[in-house]
Amino acid sequence: MTPRHHLDATTLVSYAAGALPPETAAIASLHFSACGHCRAKLLDAERIGGALVERQLPTWSEGKASILRETMLRALDEAHTVAAPAVHRADRSDEDAMPEVLQPYFGKTFSALKWRWMGSGAHYVRVVGPSGVVLLLLRIAPGKRMPVHGHQAGELTQILQGAYHDALGYFQAGDAADLDSEIEHQPVTAPGPACICVSALEKPLRFPGWFARKLQPVFGV
Missing domain, CATH: 2.60.120.10 (Jelly Rolls)
Incomplete structure (x- = not known):
């Protein structure tokens, strides 16, 4: 069943930034497990956040900046990887x-x-x-x-x-x-x-x- 009601953009950005209280973040995480639409929006928020953080950093060589960017995105992807919801419950x-x-x-x-x-x-x-x-x-x-x-x-x-x-x-x-x-x-x-x-x-x-x-x-x- 595909969700029709989704997380607000403010909630998505706050979750990506780690700014939600842990209890609220738990509910948001529960929604991500059921909603591919919001998982995709979360990835967008994380990438935008990573780009904004990068702009705050001192000047890096192109190689170091690329490594930093990829490391940050990989860490964010791993931190918020959510298993797809089960389609069938066995018992x-x-x-x-x-x-x-x-x-x-x-x-x-x-x-x-x-x-x-x-x-x-x-x-x-x-x-x-x-x-x-x-x-x-x-x-x-x-x-x-x-x-x-x-x-x-x-x-x-x-x-x-x-x-x-x-x-x-x-x-x-x-x-x-x-x-x-x-x-x-x-x-x-x-x-x-x-x-x-x-x-x-x-x-x-x-x-x-x-x-x-x-x-x-x-x-x-």
């Missing part, structure tokens, strides 16, 4: 496996997670990463409407299973929702399997409704 144990990039935060399998209740048909696991960014793993039953909310800062979400729709469009497995502080939306999960997604929240969400605001400290989002 249930594969389906239970947590994506490798998320394992330092959530463990190795989905079955070992201790899901917490968030509302009717909605459960979550919350982890605060070393940089203070919150990683939120959500599992929401089909046909559920989440509260309207905005963002005090950036939120990067990757859809792992199922789908939802909101004012921004239809998001399904493989898609990324790369949102800034100007976005306000209300996700509604689609029919079919439960929607499982993972988000990196730089700051708490912003809820216009008083009831959601009242519960916000309980859920830590």
Whole structure:
């Protein structure tokens, strides 16, 4: 399944420069594993970044400059090489496996997670990463409407299973929702399997409704 919603250019450039918090970078890396379009854009960002860095360096001989440029590009390519997503999962144990990039935060399998209740048909696991960014793993039953909310800062979400729709469009497995502080939306999960997604929240969400605001400290989002 080819993703239709991609990473913002700012996120791509920040990832290439190593400027994203590690938790947000993990979600971006997860998207790269599913999205050839964004992998190609990442390579462009890295090459542009390499050229810009080269301009900041003292004058080099043509030979040394060429070696430096090739070494930098090779190192960047190796650092961000992402395996293509599996087309077929052989058995249930594969389906239970947590994506490798998320394992330092959530463990190795989905079955070992201790899901917490968030509302009717909605459960979550919350982890605060070393940089203070919150990683939120959500599992929401089909046909559920989440509260309207905005963002005090950036939120990067990757859809792992199922789908939802909101004012921004239809998001399904493989898609990324790369949102800034100007976005306000209300996700509604689609029919079919439960929607499982993972988000990196730089700051708490912003809820216009008083009831959601009242519960916000309980859920830590």
